[in-house]
Amino acid sequence: xxxxxxxxxxxxxxxxxxxxxxxxxxxxxxxxxxxxxxxxxxxxxxxxxxxxxxxxxxxxxxxxxxxxxxxxxxxxxxxxxxxxxxxxxxxxxxxxxxxxxxxxxxxxxxxxxxxxxxxxx
Amino acid sequence: xxxxxxxxxxxxxxxxxxxxxxxxxxxxxxxxxxxxxxxxxxxxxxxxxxxxxxxxxxxxxxxxxxxxxxxxxxxxxxxxxxxxxxxxxxxxxxxxxxxxxxxxxxxxxxxxxxxxxxxxx
Numbered sequence: 001x002x003x004x005x006x007x008x009x010x011x012x013x014x015x016x017x018x019x020x021x022x023x024x025x026x027x028x029x030x031x032x033x034x035x036x037x038x039x040x041x042x043x044x045x046x047x048x049x050x051x052x053x054x055x056x057x058x059x060x061x062x063x064x065x066x067x068x069x070x071x072x073x074x075x076x077x078x079x080x081x082x083x084x085x086x087x088x089x090x091x092x093x094x095x096x097x098x099x100x101x102x103x104x105x106x107x108x109x110x111x112x113x114x115x116x117x118x119x120x121x
Numbered sequence: 122x123x124x125x126x127x128x129x130x131x132x133x134x135x136x137x138x139x140x141x142x143x144x145x146x147x148x149x150x151x152x153x154x155x156x157x158x159x160x161x162x163x164x165x166x167x168x169x170x171x172x173x174x175x176x177x178x179x180x181x182x183x184x185x186x187x188x189x190x191x192x193x194x195x196x197x198x199x200x201x202x203x204x205x206x207x208x209x210x211x212x213x214x215x216x217x218x219x220x221x222x223x224x225x226x227x228x229x230x231x232x233x234x235x236x237x238x239x240x241x242x
Contacts, residue, residue, distance in 0.1 A: 004239050008193075016194035019226065023235070032236055068238055072129075072193060072225065073137035101238040104193065105140065109237055113230040114144070115153055117189055117222040118125050 001036045002064040003057045007050055007082055009071065010042030017046040020070060037062065043077055050085045054098070064097040065089075072105035122157045123185040124178045128171055128203055130192065131163030138167040141191060158183065164198055171206045175219070185218040186210075193226035 004027070008020040017040075024040040032038075037060070041053035048056070050067070057065055067086060071078050082100060089098055104110070125148070129141040138161075145161040153159075158181070162174035169177070171188070178186055188207060192199050203221060210219055225231070 006235070011194060011196060013194075013196055016196050019194050023231070026232055027235060027239075030232065030236060032239060035239070066239060068235065070193060072191060073132065073134075073140050075132060075134055075137050104234065104238070107234045107238055109230065109234040110144070111147055111151065113225065113228045113234060114127070114148060114189060115151060116230055117225070117228055118148075118153060118156070118187060 001060070001062045002034060002066070003037045003039060003062045004032070004035045004066050004068065005039045005041050005050070005053055005057070006068045006070050007041050007043060008046075009077065010044045010046035012045055017042065023070075035066075043081060050082070051089070054085075054089045054093075054096075058093055058096060063095070065099075067098070067100045069100060069103035071103045074103060074106065078103045122181070122183045123155060123187070124158045124160060124183045125153070125156045125187050125189065126160045126162050126171070126174055126178070127189045127191050128162050128164060129167075130198065131165045131167035133166055138163065144191075156187075164202060171203070172210070175206075175210045175214075175217075179214055179217060184216070186220075188219070188221045190221060190224040192224045195224060195227065199224045 011017055020040045024038050028038045039053050041048050041050045069078050069082055141161045145159050149159045160174050162169050162171045190199050190203055
């Protein structure tokens with residue numbers, strides 16, 4: 001079983017966290033090939049944490065996890081904090097296949113997205 | 122003359138700000154139709170500020186400005202802070218045509234971007 005975990009920063013503002021959860025619901029609806037479950041998790045200020053989400057996945061029988069950092073810049077959260085959590089998970093669950101994708105801001109499609117928002121305004 | 126201003130939060134980390142400037146350079150290279158100039162600006166922690174960027178545009182003869190909030194969530198920066206600056210600019214430059222696009226996270230293409238990052242991992 002394979003899980004996709006979208007990792008957002010987390011906010012004190014409830015609505016911002018709910019936007020991430022709502023995004024996960026939309027992703028579920030697309031039924032993206034190769035994944036069995038989809039989860040939102042938060043680095044700080046909101047729950048569930050990344051560690052708790054990984055643990056819940058493992059308890060559910062997940063053997064492969066892809067973490068997608070929902071961040072625009074390659075700041076310390078993307079470069080240090082999330083990789084540290086992933087490395088700890090590798091130690092905790094040696095048979096778990098777990099890795100990170102590029103963060104949102106590094107996607108090749110970001111330019112298309114900006115151009116789309118800028119057009120015809 | 123029409124200008125596109127991408128508004129990022131701004132970071133204490135120089136590299137994060139440079140990523141936004143680099144994005145603007147890529148946007149310039151696409152030569153997107155309808156725009157004469159492209160600018161990065163920052164809400165806080167980095168320069169140029171949004172207000173300074175708008176002023177520089179007006180001094181350069183720009184008559185129409187589109188602001189694109191480079192933010193993932195509709196937090197207080199997107200809902201209150203940037204609109205306040207836009208409203209002040211409208212008062213300062215009554216003949217200037219200025220408005221905001223949706224923020225990055227609200228783009229219809231965000232799902233495609235996430236699916237693309239998640240595929241084949």
